[in-house]
Amino acid sequence: MQDHSVHVQCSECPIRHRAVCARCESDELTQLEQIKYYRSFQAGQTVIWSGDRMEFVGSVVTGIATLTQTMEDGRRQMVGLLLPSDFVGRPGRSTAAYDVTATTDLVMCCFRKKPFEDLMTTTPHIAQRLLEMTLDELDAAREWMLLLGRKTAREKIASMITIIARREASLQLRKPNGMLTVDLPLTREEMADYLGLTLETVSRQISALKKDGVINLEGNRHINIPDLDRLLEEAGDDSDGGMLN
Amino acid sequence: MQDHSVHVQCSECPIRHRAVCARCESDELTQLEQIKYYRSFQAGQTVIWSGDRMEFVGSVVTGIATLTQTMEDGRRQMVGLLLPSDFVGRPGRSTAAYDVTATTDLVMCCFRKKPFEDLMTTTPHIAQRLLEMTLDELDAAREWMLLLGRKTAREKIASMITIIARREASLQLRKPNGMLTVDLPLTREEMADYLGLTLETVSRQISALKKDGVINLEGNRHINIPDLDRLLEEAGDDSDGGMLN
């Protein structure tokens, strides 16, 4: 289950320039390397349960994880989708606030929490980068609040596809040429938990977008987008695609 | 409209120990005082429009402001409620991402953006505190995502009341003795925008909670809570009241 044999060198790390360590100098990386270790999780495995003591923080290296909240009666809402380079955990907090689950096979670069916190106070580059990433996540969360509070089911689906496409593109997971294509990393039920819908509604709306020619499906998970502007229009977003600076 | 005559001394500032400057030493405060100025806004006035160039960042000193997003067709979602000590603006970003509106008369302590950003790189105490505040906001945003995505109208209203009560309590706006009491700082329409509902539904659910004895109304805005546990139960939250550390 755990695998300490890969990526021992930060300099060769695929997320080196996007993760919380992005701004570190080589001497700072050396310090990080001393407190880091890798952990692997299988698809479906829970990384941490909400309320559990957290003895580490860390970054997603490969694979996809989700952050979810669950109510006593079982209603679930996904509050974060973690792609490679995203950060897990909150320095200064001892217990996890959300369930973290691996939706695909997952490799995480973990730092023991206490030494990481110490390093944060001595190494401003880490805190600076973490602030930047947290502000980005806050913006993403607020965009999601608009989706959850005000968008129709069809708009929610279209928005989700564009957001996943955008994030995949920024990670260069997609070949830049050819037709725009997206792999949904989630089951219909997980999408429902993400969008505040039921899995039946997700399925119906995906079918409807397909019937209307907005998307094409190859299998259940693989989508291609013949006309991105059309999809953006269906998402109900401002025409500029939500680009900010 | 603008008033430069109040609170020139940071040491006398009512939000001194909660705002972005909370951790600053007196020499750091001196630096902040050189780049700060106060601005006042009347209830209803817009502080910044989404997309506008931001020449300052700052803290709410007194009063209440809201952060909202608007879709082209007019649908609105509030994505933040700013109480005294809350921070407005994002260092490193040149334009506002949301509309900021004063819902009551408002006084803000503003810092010119560029000097503030410079100060952030030289003064780790500011960046540290901002990170802490941003992480808190992210948690609040995620709690709100659960509300928007999965709660019923009645649960949304009950949750909103408990959250406002909790925030007022943490600011010590309430006398600690006596019956628990909350002043809603928002109109029914603003509550609707906050909760992802229509104003009619907000009104109906408040009436229903009143009829069921969960809350008592004195006028439209003043609520008192005979039994907090009952209200928490109606909110559908975990019984611990969402306390985290």
Add this chain to the structure above:
DNA sequence: GACGCGCCTTGACCCAAATCAAATGACAGG
């Protein structure tokens, strides 16, 4: 190749909240 098991789709029906429409209340100004 038949079975079981996830995952997904589709249909029928229902209900919570939206929409449309009035009426009421609270004030401020003339």
Add this chain to the structure above:
DNA sequence: CCTGTCATTTGATTTGGGTCAAGGCGCGTC
């Protein structure tokens, strides 16, 4: 005191998405 404005409440009706239920599809296993 009357009148206009704005916030709020309440009622009647509609509807988007939830719920319940039945199959379908792909795939690994015996």
